[in-house]
Amino acid sequence: MKLPKLVESLLFVILFCSLLGCxxxxxxxxxxxxxxxxxxxxxxxxxxxxxxxxxxxxxxxxFDSPTIRKTIIDVIQTASPKSALYLTTYVMxxxxxxxVLVDAHKRGAETQIxxxxxxxYGEHSQxxxxxxxxxxxxxxxxxxxxDPEILAKMHNKIIVKxxxxxxxxxxxxxxxxxxxxxxxxxxNIVLLYHPEIIKKYKNHVYTLREKSIRAKITKFKKxxxxxxx
Numbered sequence: 713m714k715l716p717k718l719v720e721s722l723l724f725v726i727l728f729c730s731l732l733g734c735x736x737x738x739x740x741x742x743x744x745x746x747x748x749x750x751x752x753x754x755x756x757x758x759x760x761x762x763x764x765x766x767x768x769x770x771x772x773x774x775f776d777s778p779t780i781r782k783t784i785i786d787v788i789q790t791a792s793p794k795s796a797l798y799l800t801t802y803v804m805x806x807x808x809x810x811x812v813l814v815d816a817h818k819r820g821a822e823t824q825i826x827x828x829x830x831x832x833y834g835e836h837s838q839x840x841x842x843x844x845x846x847x848x849x850x851x852x853x854x855x856x857x858x859d860p861e862i863l864a865k866m867h868n869k870i871i872v873k874x875x876x877x878x879x880x881x882x883x884x885x886x887x888x889x890x891x892x893x894x895x896x897x898x899x900n901i902v903l904l905y906h907p908e909i910i911k912k913y914k915n916h917v918y919t920l921r922e923k924s925i926r927a928k929i930t931k932f933k934k935x936x937x938x939x940x941x
Contacts, residue, residue, distance in 0.1 A: 768905040768906050769879070770905075771902055771903060771904050771905070772902065772903040773901075773902050774900065774901050774902075774903070775898075775900050777894055777895070777896075777898070777899045778894060780887050780894075780899055780900070780901050781806070781809075781887075781893075781894040783883075783901065783903070784809065784883065784887070784889070784901070785808065785809060785812050787871065787873055787881060787883065787903075788809070788813060788816055788871075788873070789812050789815070789816070790875075790878055791816045791819070791821040791873055792819075792821065792875050792876075792877040792878055793819045793820030793821060794820070794821075794875070794877055795816075795821045795875035795877070795878065796821065796822040796823075796824075796872075796873070796874045797813070797824070797871070797872070797873055798824050798826075798870070798871070798872040798874075798913075798914055798917040799813075799823075799824070799825050799826070799870065799871050799872075799889075800826040800827075800868040800869065800870040800917055800920055801825065801826075801827050801828075801869060801888060802827075802828045802831065802865065802866060802869065802888050803827075803828065803831040803834070803837070803888055803889070803890055804827065804831075804837060804838045804839055804842075804888075804889040804890065805834075805836040805838060805889070805890045805892075806890055806891055806893075806894060807838055807841075809838070809889050810838035810841050810842060813825075813842060814841070814842065814845040817845060817846065818845075823847050823848070824848045824917070824921070825839070825847060825848070825849045825850070826849075826850050826852060826866060826868075826917060826924055827839050827849060827850070827851055827852065827866065827927070828851070828865055828866040828867070829851035829853045829863065829866070829924075829925075830863070830865070832849075832851050832927060836891075838889075839927065840929060843927050843928070843929050844929060848926065849926070850920075850921050850925065850926055851924055851925055851926075851927045852864075852920060852923055852924045853923070853924060853925055854923040854924075866920060866924075868884075868916070868920065869885060869887055869888060869889075869901075870882065870884050870913055870916070870917060871883040871884075872910060872913050872914045872917060874910065874914065879905065880907065880910055881903050881904065881905055881910065882903075882904045882905075882909055882910045882913040882914075883903050883904075884901065884904075885899065885900045885902055886899045886900050886901075887899040887901050
């Protein structure tokens with residue numbers, strides 16, 4: 713039996729929603745429209761069982777800087793020994809975030825950091841402490857497209873937590889891991905829970921790592937650009 717055009721369109725919408733991990737509310741509504749057609753009424757149950765339609769927490773946006781800091785610390789602190797943490801940061805001066813990263817590393821969580829090379833050894837930088845703790849730190853040192861003599865900035869702010877024993881999440885936004893961001897700045901982050909999105913962010917971290925060099929312990933270098941942090 714050939715399905716009517718309307719039914720074919722509804723089936724396409726259901727499949728699209730399922731692949732995006734939509735809530736079942738929309739699928740429930742569309743399935744009710746399809747019930748007169750016995751041939752397709754079972755699709756709702758199929759989508760319910762499909763891994764692609766699994767339910768994940770909705771994205772969360774956070775705008776209050778102290779709350780952003782607490783959210784980031786909570787995500788790192790809840791990393792299990794079997795989890796992986798991938799971070800990119802333009803600059804890091806927040807000692808508490810450094811400590812919770814070190815603690816996660818000591819618990820067994822696989823931890824990697826990509827940082828901008830210009831700030832890594834600044835006066836207030838926490839990057840040397842991460843290196844001393846044995847965490848792999850990579851310094852981004854890629855030239856710009858227009859002028860190979862000028863190094864591009866690693867301005868990504870990404871935190872990815874993959875946790876088979878807990879909640880996996882990707883975090884991005886404006887927030888640098890700095891004291892100024894926590895105390896003074898207007899900032900934002902968004903928390904994303906869909907596994908395909910998390911995978912894309914993790915792959916981007918890998919891409920940045922390929923443009924970086926492994927950091928070594930060295931003496932602090934004072935840089936004027938660090939004074940505001």
